[in-house]
Amino acid sequence: MVLHGGSLWCLLLTLHMSACDLKTPGYDSQEVVCSQGLSNCTMEDELLLSLKENDSAHVLNLTPYFKLCCKDRAPCRLCLVIDAEITIHAGKDLEDEGHFGADEEDYRGETRNQKASVTVCYNTAHTMPTCKRVEFTVNHAALTQQNQAKVSMVIPEPAWVSFSSQVFIYSVKPSQRKNIVAPSLDEVCSQKLHERVEECQVPTLLSVIDKEKNQVDLKFVGRNKSLPSVCIQYEQNGRCQSWNRQTIPLYSVTPCTCFQVWDEDTQMSRRSLSCPFSNTSKKSGDLFHRNMWNNVSVSVGQGQMNNHHPMLSWNVSAPCRLEGEVWPCHREINCKEVKGFRQQLANGEWRQNSKGLWKKIGFFQDINLQRSPCVMVKVRGMGHDLGPFCFNNTDRWRWSLLVVGFMLLVCLTTMISYFLRSFVKKCVGSLHRAGFVKVGRLCHVVLLSPPDADAGVSESVCQLGSLLSNYGFSVSVDQWSRKEQCTLGPLPWLHSQLLELKSQGGRVVLVLTRRALERAEEWTQWYKGDIKTKGEENGLPKIWSPYSDVFTASLCLIQADKEQGRAGERFLLVKFDSHPSSDRSLPELFQGLPLFHLPSKTKTLLSELTVGGARKVSCRWT
Secondary structure, eight states: OOOBHHHHEEEEEEHHHHHHBBOOOOOOOOOOEEEEEEEEEEEEEOOGGOOOOOSEEEEEEEEEEEEEEEEETTOOOOEEEEEEEEOOOOOHHHHHHTOOOOOHHHHHHHHEEEEEEEEEEEEEEEEOOOOOOOEEEEEEOSSSSTTTTEEEEESSSOOOTTTTOOEEEEEETTTEEEEEEEEOHHHHHEEEEGOOGGOOOOEEEEEEEEEETEEEEEEEOOSSOOOOOEOOOOOSSSSEEEESSEEEEEOOOOTTTTEEEEEETTOOOOOOOTOOOTSSOOHHHHHHHHHHTOOOEEEEEEEEESSSSSEEEEEEEESOOOOOOEEEEEEEEEEEEETTTOOESSSSOOEOOSSOEEEEEEEEEEEEGGOOEEEEEEEETTTEEEEEEEEOOOOOHHHHHHHHHHHHHHHHHHHHHHHHHHHHHHHHHHHHTTTTTOOOOOEEEEEEEOOOHHHHHHHHHHHHHHHHHHOOOOOEEEEGGGHHHHHHHHHHHHHHHHHHHHOEEEEEEEEEEEHHHHHHHHHHHHHHHHHHHTSSSOOOOOOOOOOOOHHHHHHHHHHHHHHHTTTTSSSEEEEEEEEEOOOOOOOGGGGOEEEEEETHHHHHHHHHHHIIHHHHHHOOOO
């Protein structure tokens, strides 16, 4: 069946409003439509090297565009439509018959119609051209305009053409060229018919917060067995890291946490992007913001500008890009702001580092570095300022500060000695009753902080370290060794402490809080999952506190000791009564290790570090 006629051509022109628009009319099985005056239209493939000469029809103009071809309920297909305006010259056999009479000439013109054809080709970059030859019969008397007509070619799923492809369309004789870009997959999938386009179908992700288990469950609509691929990123334009588990620890979720989901089996591999935690309830939103704020870090350095003037540099990193202010200050009693230097965090460029955190670097010009300047940071939405973060310089004011500090230390030592004299006597008496004499040097103690950013917990850890040191123990606290950890790295630093512990004898003391118990449970689940998947990458999002690496490494060593039947020989646990962890029982990893509550069990802890240490690892005594 051949379609032609003015009404059909008007319908095509109505649908074709713009060559750049995406059309979605129903799919017509015909591949070529001719205007009035042309009949018997057919379209066939033709090789570029075997093009036939044709002087009777020339292409005046080409108008290409794309549309979706949809038939019944079958999936829609991408079609290339090429509208060609042509001019037709009468053949020589008609022109030479002008000697006939008028009546006879009219008769011949109506009965003897002219055969003609046009050829149009298309190709994409680096592909061979594909040519279509349209043949038709010309009825000159029926042409609406003298010697002019129109042909529309519909090419379903054109060869080598996909979404977003650039396509070159041209006629051979005479030469007419047009370029067109196929619509993108995102553009197609935004249309009403996207449900009928196979490439638009992507998995739907639902995130469910389970606060009892401190995790977020990932669920996929309509997927029971085969799971899609998932990656996690911070911010919509962040780097996406592969994730092959169906749960995410709640502490690692921030307002800018986003997911990409896709099916590997799909040819186009279209991905859906969702950021479900950006607009949540106030309670959950506060939790996610705290997760982000707890992982903000700031560093300060020095430098020189091109004119050799001093420069104070700063570096802020966080899981999400921040809004707020940064300013320099000089540390006196308080850190007094240096006026006129405030900078906005929202201005300038943020970049992601190797750990997936967003960082921004800035500097303050013409700052007096001799006064050891500091930096303060105010983050929008956070209730307090961060800092001061100081650039340490060895100048005269530091020596003055050292003298003042020494005098204060002498005064404090005198007062503490007076108030703790009775307590010391009681402790010494208890040690004598336990069978010990005066201690010259006790065992080595490695004190590890929990993965918390709580200032109160950190202060209690430091106080415990000072107490053990006052009783003669050789003490290493991770908070006191940040410079060594930055130089060696957290894990080599812990191994160096274990070597010293092996040579001197002693114990590793882990401080437990609610966060530490949660980390131990999460690590145990991760460890079991790692064994199950035989080494697949199941790493947690790396936005932990500065002490997380050391604390997590100790969990590995505890697990190794338990597997060798040596649980409790090197490690013991303490809890501060002033910082209740939780009512939950100890995780499986910590079961079997000695546990002491402080300060109520301080004497028992001292006895365990001495008696237990001497029994297990041969401490030195005098």
